[in-house]
Structures are given as C-alpha cells and as structure tokens.
Amino acid sequence: xxxxxxxxxxxxxxxxxxxxxxxxxxxxxxxxxxxxxxxxxxxxxxxxxxxxxxxxxxxxxxxxxxxxxxxxxxxxxxxxxxxxxxxxxxxxxxxxxxxxxxxxxxxxxxxxx
Amino acid sequence: xxxxxxxxxxxxxxxxxxxxxxxxxxxxxxxxxxxxxxxxxxxxxxxxxxxxxxxxxxxxxxxxxxxxxxxxxxxxxxxxxxxxxxxxxxxxxxxxxxxxxxxxxxxxxxxx
Numbered sequence: 001x002x003x004x005x006x007x008x009x010x011x012x013x014x015x016x017x018x019x020x021x022x023x024x025x026x027x028x029x030x031x032x033x034x035x036x037x038x039x040x041x042x043x044x045x046x047x048x049x050x051x052x053x054x055x056x057x058x059x060x061x062x063x064x065x066x067x068x069x070x071x072x073x074x075x076x077x078x079x080x081x082x083x084x085x086x087x088x089x090x091x092x093x094x095x096x097x098x099x100x101x102x103x104x105x106x107x108x109x110x111x112x113x
Numbered sequence: 114x115x116x117x118x119x120x121x122x123x124x125x126x127x128x129x130x131x132x133x134x135x136x137x138x139x140x141x142x143x144x145x146x147x148x149x150x151x152x153x154x155x156x157x158x159x160x161x162x163x164x165x166x167x168x169x170x171x172x173x174x175x176x177x178x179x180x181x182x183x184x185x186x187x188x189x190x191x192x193x194x195x196x197x198x199x200x201x202x203x204x205x206x207x208x209x210x211x212x213x214x215x216x217x218x219x220x221x222x223x224x225x
Contacts, residue, residue, distance in 0.1 A: 032213075042218070043115060043204060043216040043217060043219050044216050046213050049213055087154055089154075089156070100146070100158055100169070101146075101214060103156040105154070106154045
C-alpha cells in the first residue's frame, strides 16, 4: 500500500505554543518525507524534509521526527505565529517505482493571536 | 515566484469543452508530475513523465486526458471533454531524481 494518513485534519493553537502534525505511511520502502505548506490560493511550498537515514531534523522553529520502525513521521512547529496559519501536507516517497509522492490529506492550522 | 511555470492561472470551460493547461518545469528537472487538488485539498496523482516519456498514469487520465512533455516545448495536460467534477486546482511539479518537488502555481479550472 501507498497510503499516507495525516492527523489531525484541523488544528487550532494559541500563538507562541507548539503545533504537532502526525503522519503514518504504509510502504516500508519509503525513504523521503517532505512537508509542504500551502497558503490560500497559493501552490504548496516545501518547508522541511527528512530522509530515511535520519531520525530528527530541525530548521529554526520546525522539527521533523521520523520513526521508521513505526512508519511514522511528524512535524512540530515551535513558538507558532499567526503567519504559520495555513494548510500543511506531509508526503512520503518510495525509492522504487516512479518516485511518486503520496500525500496526506492535509492539516488546516490556525494560530490564534 | 515558482521556478515551475504554469499557465493559465485560471481557466473556465463549459461542460464538454476541451481544457488545456501548460507547464514549464524547472530547468534541469527531468521528471514532471501532474496532480489534481480537489476542493477538499486532496492530491490525486494524474500522470508523470521522465523527459518525454510517460512513466505512469491513472485510468482516468488515460481515458479522458491527453498529456505530453515534448522536448523544447512546455508540457501540457488537456481534458478532452470537461465535466463538472474536473473543477479543481491542477498542479504541475518537477524534480530531479531522488529530490523534492518544485510545484508550479497551478491552474484553477472551473467547469460550468
């Protein structure tokens, strides 16, 4: 299977708190896990990614964790700001086949001032 | 300012009409993908190319769409006979091997 499950679908947090989004994948051959942020009317933009040879990656206030055994990866946004409000999508890509990304169904994040 | 250029940004067609959209991939990216993002924000993979060759496409694309990625010309995706259910954001993405996608800004299709 190639399905990617993403939860929660809706997330509301207070400004300056943390926001966490979790994804699970089925294909154990998946080796690359990007996260995209999509603002209304815009295209998805890569914000952070992690490869299967890593367990943790941080870029400023964004942290991604990867648990290959559990086939689970997560995005943590620390010190959220209203500008972080957007749709967030996780994706998983296998290194076999045609390198398609399989996307989660998205999380709508609202950061309340 | 995406490095993947999609045109037009908006497209309005009547049911049964053809709807054509174009994509210029990022320079040096041999792989091109088309996705349909519906009103629920779900991504549906449609077709992908490596250089000019189709790698994979779903059944719907094979039956109702025509797509190509000629050398030295934009890639294109055309719905042969638009249906109301085709109304969506069509995203083109390109990538190098084993790399992330660069998405274009999308073509938002409305079929009335």
